Amino acid sequence: MSDLTLTINGQSITVTQGKTILQAAAQIDKSIPTICYHPHFTAPSLCRICVVEVEKSRVLVQACSRECEQGMVVQTDSPRVRQARKMILELLNSAVDLSAAPEIQQLMQEYGADVARFAEAKRREIPLKDDNPFYLRDYSKCIMCWRCVQACGEEVQWTFAITKAGRGFDAHISTFFEKPIPESTCVYCGNCVQACPTDALKAKREFWIERGRDVSELVRHSRLEKRNRRSEK
Ligand code: SF4
Numbered sequence: 446m447s448d449l450t451l452t453i454n455g456q457s458i459t460v461t462q463g464k465t466i467l468q469a470a471a472q473i474d475k476s477i478p479t480i481c482y483h484p485h486f487t488a489p490s491l492c493r494i495c496v497v498e499v500e501k502s503r504v505l506v507q508a509c510s511r512e513c514e515q516g517m518v519v520q521t522d523s524p525r526v527r528q529a530r531k532m533i534l535e536l537l538n539s540a541v542d543l544s545a546a547p548e549i550q551q552l553m554q555e556y557g558a559d560v561a562r563f564a565e566a567k568r569r570e571i572p573l574k575d576d577n578p579f580y581l582r583d584y585s586k587c588i589m590c591w592r593c594v595q596a597c598g599e600e601v602q603w604t605f606a607i608t609k610a611g612r613g614f615d616a617h618i619s620t621f622f623e624k625p626i627p628e629s630t631c632v633y634c635g636n637c638v639q640a641c642p643t644d645a646l647k648a649k650r651e652f653w654i655e656r657g658r659d660v661s662e663l664v665r666h667s668r669l670e671k672r673n674r675r676s677e678k
Pocket of ligand 1: 586587588589590591592593594618637640641642643644645646
């Protein structure tokens with residue numbers, strides 16, 4: 446593969462063809478914020494927090510998925526970029542409970558996001574799903590980054606227990622036909638929980654420890670649930 450040269454924030458850099466703007470920026474220690482992007486997965490390009498300005502492009506482009514081009518001139522922190530990121534964070538905060546997402550909260554501070562800007566907006570309010578012995582699903586905290594679906598599917602586990610369902614504001618992560626987790630193909634590998642950036646997916650054990658509850662009680666509780674499920678069949 447051949448090399449190409451571009452400019453990022455006034456600094457010239459040579460990278461191998463095929464590198465993204467995000468990767469090129471990291472090479473010269475210019476940090477670009479990401480949320481939906483996971484370094485081990487294909488960039489889903491969903492959250493748009495990594496947008497940057499590219500000379501001669503009328504629209505902002507996503508650094509996580511846009512490949513570098515010869516002679517490209519990129520600004521990663523211009524006023525236009527900062528304004529866009531601020532708006533994205535404000536919109537996200539208007540609809541989702543971000544209380545357990547410290548990295549996003551930190552970005553909100555850094556970009557001066559106004560938490561009250563869309564105070565009247567409809568919020569994602571979904572009851573906590575507690576249907577299996579290992580993890581809880583709190584989709585009120587879900588930002589639809591898709592990382593759990595990627596981890597469950599072809600990026601890691603090849604289990605395909607969860608996917609995207611619904612449209613627009615009602616789009617959500619679901620098992621097929623909204624079945625409870627024990628009736629899905631889930632193998633409880635925990636990869637989705639690890640990949641979730643907002644604690645929408647949380648190990649039950651961790652949840653109980655945080656609340657000062659006795660973990661042995663959780664084990665008893667899970668066994669009882671399992672027995673009840675079997676007797677219902
Ligand atoms: S549950 Fe977590 S990982 Fe899955 S889409 Fe929602 S925020 Fe992303």
